[in-house]
Amino acid sequence: MTDTPARHRLPPEIASLADHELHARQQLDDNAWAYFSGGAGDEITLRANRSAWDALPLWPRVLRPLAGGHTRVQLLGRTLAHPILLAPVAFQRLAHPDGELAMAYAAAALGAGVVLSTQASVSLEAVAEAVHPDPGRGPLWFQLYLQHDRGFTQALVQRAEAAGYEALVLTVDAPTSGVRDRERRAGFRLPPGVGPVNLAGLPPSAPPDLRPGQSALFDGLLHQAPTWDDVAWLQSITRLPVLLKGVLHPADARQAVAAGAAGLIVSNHGGRTLDTAPATATALPRVVQAVGGAVPVLVDGGIRRGTDVLKAMALGASAVLVGRPAVWGLANAGAAGVAHVLRLLRDELEVAMALTGCATLADATPALLDAAEDPALRSGR
Template sequence: MNHIPARHQLSPGIVSLADHEQQARQHLDDNAWAYFSGGAADEITLRANRSAWDALPLWPRVLRPLAGGHTRVSLLGRTLAHPIVLAPVAFQRLAHPDGELAMAYAAAALGAGVVLSTQASVSLEAVAQAVLPDPGRGPLWFQLYLQNDRGFTQALVQRAEAAGYEALVLTVDAPSSGVRDRERRAGFRLPPGVSPVNLAGLQATPSPPLRPGQSALFDGLLHHAPTWDDIAWLQSITRLPVLLKGVLHPADARQAVAAGAAGLIVSNHGGRTLDTAPATASALPRVVQAVGGALPVLVDGGIRRGTDVLKAMALGASAVLVGRPAVWGLAHAGAAGVAHVLRLLRDELENAMALTGCATLADASPALLDADFTADRRS
């Protein structure tokens, strides 16, 4: 097992992810706090992500055999100790000097998967070298933004393959950035020493000159926005499975199946792109139904309790991703804080399973959320 470096120690009395968030606020300056905690515009979707999980009731079941239960799941040909994956979050050295390295060490130590951001502040090779030798680690995936320069994107993909990453997670829901009022009010900027190191050497591609009355967005930036044709191109240059992150609409989910995607991540970018987009808990069952079991569906957004993890699995998710809570643990306690966040979620998941009569996650079905669900009337 990897050694978890300890730059800070956990404060006493931290028993929930909300406690981690409170501690993190005391360690992050206004600049970093605005970046990590803020959402788009009025932050309606940011709040809805959380409230949507809260609104789903769990119906307890009693007197069921539970001995020998476990949290293991299968995903892309691997057996995971539990269905909790660390979501890609950019610039983690804003939160702690060890940044993505600490995050990856904690994930490996707790058997969690980790998805490294294209905009990581630590090199993708350093993260892979740190955790790949650990036999108990979860999956190691690389999140990708398609760059304007296809040659640069291809080289980045080749680096990820050579380093040992096991899948690519292509973010598809951000052809432009969201309107992030909180960041603008804070005057967000990257401090010295924090940068997207894996994008070093990327040259900006000039947009066509604008004529009077043209839009800088539609007639400029969006000339380089990816399309479904780019999915086919990406698949043609890599041997790695490609998952699409940021799918909410069932029609897009069906098109992703047709395009040969290896998996989908139901996500609204943590409420950071389109405000008033649906909460992921609401979109998840629609996407699961649309793909009809053709590929695994994961989900992120607002997951703060083990009960939320169980609800996601009951709605058909293959696994969940957690972003901000891991950053909160990182900010005030380094790798040990991230590990504690993961441990809390897994312990709470086991407790929720026991109290709903689920010995394994295969027992989690929509019947947990709806006492009148027809599939459960036979039991």
């Protein structure tokens, strides 16, 4: 795809994140569309991520004082203007020539946090340089896949520290890729000029020496899969807080807290790894209960409306991350498109708060989703 001035202008008919998705399909070729939009297997989890948020009703309270309300939250020692961050998405230059730079500029302008993928198609240093001068920007975190070469991984962590990233987000739910039929049907490949630039210089891994009857996965690739010991090792080589992304099971959440994780991200990789894994809206309250407030819990997967953000906060999330919608905005209009996606979510969140009687996000309690949980029912108010 070649860039044209039109790709920096937002079509006036786009009024929602769903509109962004429909329009982005016209901008992306089949190769890029299969990569960004597809899920694993029969895409049951991909669809469930969306439908689970839809299934949660909001029980509004009326006539409450709302003047002076706000969307601010606290996260890892910082005050954020709102609880919306951009999830790590690889190879964003597949969607627009400006790629991760456009994503970062938009996030900084809208006060959103950015989690940069290890497999970004723009260098981590360039992204950091783009956003650091903006005083209103949100947090800048680096998502990490542990590489087979520990020396290279340590050097990558040191680069992130030197560039000014404020936390590491270790993805723990993808020891291998999911079965992605859409990508296979499309014959997905990276076009020339797009690749994981931050992994340049990574020594190749030695091919497994397999005996007859052995599995290339279990007897090969998975010998390099991260374990809890690797989490401890990562914490030992960095001064940055380490969050674990991809936690769904409450037992894993408790073990992560015991291991010293600074936070958890409830995620099923956007439905791209294990199909039929639970929707993140289903897993979120279980993880929140398991950690008991010991660390912040964030969530991604299927968030498409400001009402979804409010529901996540009512379920106990400290913040949310959005991935695909930001990519659709990027494909449609570069940085302006991403900024529009963030603005829509922020505006819709404020409207949802006003219409449910929430002056601040501290008012978004479980009672917002289940009237039986409201203490007012027991007190008679």
